[in-house]
Structure formats: C-alpha cells, structure tokens
Amino acid sequence: MKDWASNSHLLLWCCCWWWSGKANKTVLETVSSKRTTLFPRFLSRNVYTRGALFGSQHLSTSTLVAQVCCGDRVGRLFFPNNFSYQRTLRRAMAWLSRGRNQAELVKALKENGLIKTERVEKTLLTVDRGYFCKYRPYEDSPQPIGWNATISAPHMHVTCLELLNEHLKPGSKVLDIGSGSGYLTACMGVMVRPKGLVVGIEHIPGLARQSIENIEKSQKDLLDEGVVRIVVGDGRKGYPEEAPFDAIHVGAAAGTAPRVLLDQLAPGGRMLIPEGTMEQELVQYDKAEDGTISKRHITFVRYVPLCSPEQQIRGI
Structure with a gap:
C-alpha cells in the first residue's frame, strides 16, 4: 500500500509537470495579452504559496501560474503585502523573458509587455547585452560583473529607459550614477545622439x-564622438562640471535622494533613483520649470546600496 501511494504521488507530480510544460505557450500568450482564465478552484492557496505544482518551494513560478489562472485580484489577495507580491512577480519574469541572443531577449521583453515604445525596442536591439555581461546575458536577471557589483536585470533597464524616454532626446544631457557595466549608459547614449x-x-x-x-566592443563610436563619457568619482555628489542634466539615473539605492542630485536636475528634467534599505522602491522625481519637485513611486526593487568604494568592495 505504501509503495502504491508513493507511486501514485510520483505519477500525479509527473502529470502536473507535463501539464505545466504543455501550458507554457498558453501562459505566455495570456500574460502578454493581460487576459486571465477562470479556473481558480484548481489552484489552492497551499499550492500557490508553496509552488507545489512545479515541485519547488520557491514562489516565482507558482506565483506566475496563479497570476495567470486566478488573475491579479486573487494574486493580491494571497499576497496582501504589496512588496512581497511585486518582488515575487519580478522573480517570475525571469522565467519568461529570456533568449539565446539579444534579438530573442528583446522579443520576449516586448511580448511580456515590458517594452512599450518602438524607440526603446530599437535601442535595445542596437546595444547587445552580451558585450557587457559574461554570465547568462540574455536572461532577465541581474548578473555579477566584479567588485561586488551587478548588471541590472533587463526588465529594470527597460523600465528606466521607458520612464526616461521623453528626456533622452537628441542633444539631451544625462547623468548615469553607478554606471557599472556601462550597458545602460550606452543605451542612453544611442538615444541622445547626435550632440x-x-x-x-x-x-x-x-x-x-x-x-x-x-x-x-559594442558602440565604440559613442566614445569617439564624445557622446558617452565614463568618469571615476563619487556619484553621491553628482557631476557639477556638466550640470544641469535633463535626466539623471541612479543605479544604487540611497536612503533618500541626495539633495545635491536634485539641484543638478534641469527644470523639466527627471531623475530615477532607488530609495530605501531593506524594502526599496524606484522613485521618479520631476522638476517643473519653476523649480518645484514632484515625487512618484514606480515599483519595488532591489539594488546595491549607494555607498563608498570601500564599503562596496567589502560587501557592506
């Protein structure tokens, strides 16, 4: 009887795994088109939170399945804490947005609704992530680049480019703090050229x-033309030599936005910066023509802290 029960459990698990594989195409189409199906009764809270459908204790894939099967309202009911919910959905995106090359990655990001404008899509097709990342460059997840630093996940690069799109016009002046691998810097360089x-x-x-x-290796002409300039310095102080900037991107999390950076933002400009310590959020600051500043919460994120070189190298 024990062997029969064990075999039955294994058979049931295999059937669920087979079903998940057959359903992948449907899941992708459903997520990309933002439709939901109507069979939440097949997915219990226990299965949803433990990831039992996929034989995993991780939340990412099971959350995605529940999101598709039960819809956003049910997903938020199971994860009433907004930070946990958004963090888990971001982890699920790494399962969706991947490819064997840059073109396939960009296609996946577009199908999943992350790329919204043709201009950002063309930029990402121009700058190959493979030149900036040694490990799994075409997966939607952050990867190490040395010195306790990482290159952000593609979906975060897309998010920032879309939010800054109107401020990355030809002739614009931009500051990228914590430029890291140089990938996002190069992408923004493509968008503001010429001049x-x-x-x-x-x-x-x-x-x-x-x-x-x-x-x-990727876009040498950006350096030759002077469109992109990489400098060594303390990003917490900004770069007054070229201020004010039409757009400022900060690639590390601060407790609050440094006032000096807001001062270096041009009227009509926009700054994106992660704020917080344990629970971080990407915040958008807009400076009006009269100098007044408005603040908008975008999403929950996880970035390395905006700190000194010594603290970063020691991993503090």
Whole structure:
C-alpha cells in the first residue's frame, strides 16, 4: 500500500509537470495579452504559496501560474503585502523573458509587455547585452560583473529607459550614477545622439575601465564622438562640471535622494533613483520649470546600496 501511494504521488507530480510544460505557450500568450482564465478552484492557496505544482518551494513560478489562472485580484489577495507580491512577480519574469541572443531577449521583453515604445525596442536591439555581461546575458536577471557589483536585470533597464524616454532626446544631457557595466549608459547614449552627452560616473576605477572596454566592443563610436563619457568619482555628489542634466539615473539605492542630485536636475528634467534599505522602491522625481519637485513611486526593487568604494568592495 505504501509503495502504491508513493507511486501514485510520483505519477500525479509527473502529470502536473507535463501539464505545466504543455501550458507554457498558453501562459505566455495570456500574460502578454493581460487576459486571465477562470479556473481558480484548481489552484489552492497551499499550492500557490508553496509552488507545489512545479515541485519547488520557491514562489516565482507558482506565483506566475496563479497570476495567470486566478488573475491579479486573487494574486493580491494571497499576497496582501504589496512588496512581497511585486518582488515575487519580478522573480517570475525571469522565467519568461529570456533568449539565446539579444534579438530573442528583446522579443520576449516586448511580448511580456515590458517594452512599450518602438524607440526603446530599437535601442535595445542596437546595444547587445552580451558585450557587457559574461554570465547568462540574455536572461532577465541581474548578473555579477566584479567588485561586488551587478548588471541590472533587463526588465529594470527597460523600465528606466521607458520612464526616461521623453528626456533622452537628441542633444539631451544625462547623468548615469553607478554606471557599472556601462550597458545602460550606452543605451542612453544611442538615444541622445547626435550632440547629446551621457556621463557615466563610477567610483571603482577597475569597473570604470571595464565599462569603457565593454562600450568599445559594442558602440565604440559613442566614445569617439564624445557622446558617452565614463568618469571615476563619487556619484553621491553628482557631476557639477556638466550640470544641469535633463535626466539623471541612479543605479544604487540611497536612503533618500541626495539633495545635491536634485539641484543638478534641469527644470523639466527627471531623475530615477532607488530609495530605501531593506524594502526599496524606484522613485521618479520631476522638476517643473519653476523649480518645484514632484515625487512618484514606480515599483519595488532591489539594488546595491549607494555607498563608498570601500564599503562596496567589502560587501557592506
């Protein structure tokens, strides 16, 4: 009887795994078109939270399945804490947005509703992530680039480019703080050329040199034309030599936005910065023509802290 029960359990698990594989195409189409199906009764809360459908204790895939099967309202009911809910859905996106090359990654990001404008899509097709990331460059997840730094997940790059799209016009002046691998800096350089300027500021010299090498492999003309400039410095102080900036992107989390950065934002400009410590959120600051500043919450995120080079290298 025990063997029969064990075999039955294994058979049931295999059937569920087979079903999930057959359903992948439907899941992708459903998520991309934002439709939901009507069979929540097949998915209990226990299965939803434990990931039992996929034989996993992780939440990412089971959350995605519940999101598709039960809809956003049910998903938020199971995860009443907004931070946990959004964090889990972001983890699920790594299962969806991936490819064997840049074109396939961009296609997946577009099908999943992350890429919204043709201009951002063309930019991402122009700058190949493979030149900036040694490990799994075409998966939607952050990857290490040395010195306790990471290159952000593609969906975060897309989010920032879409939010800054109207401020990344030809001739615009941009500051990218914590430029890291140089990938987002290069993307913004493509969008502001000709006659624009993107200053990537990085506080670790070795990482700055590496980012220049990456850009030389991918978009050397951006450096030759002076559209992209990588400098070594303390990003917490901004870059007053070229201020004010039409757009500022901060690639590390601060407790609150440094006032000096808001001062270096041009009237009509926009800044994106992660704020918080344990629970972080991506915040958008807009400066009106009269100098008044408005603040808008975008989404919950997880970034390395905006700190000194010594603290970053020691992993503090």
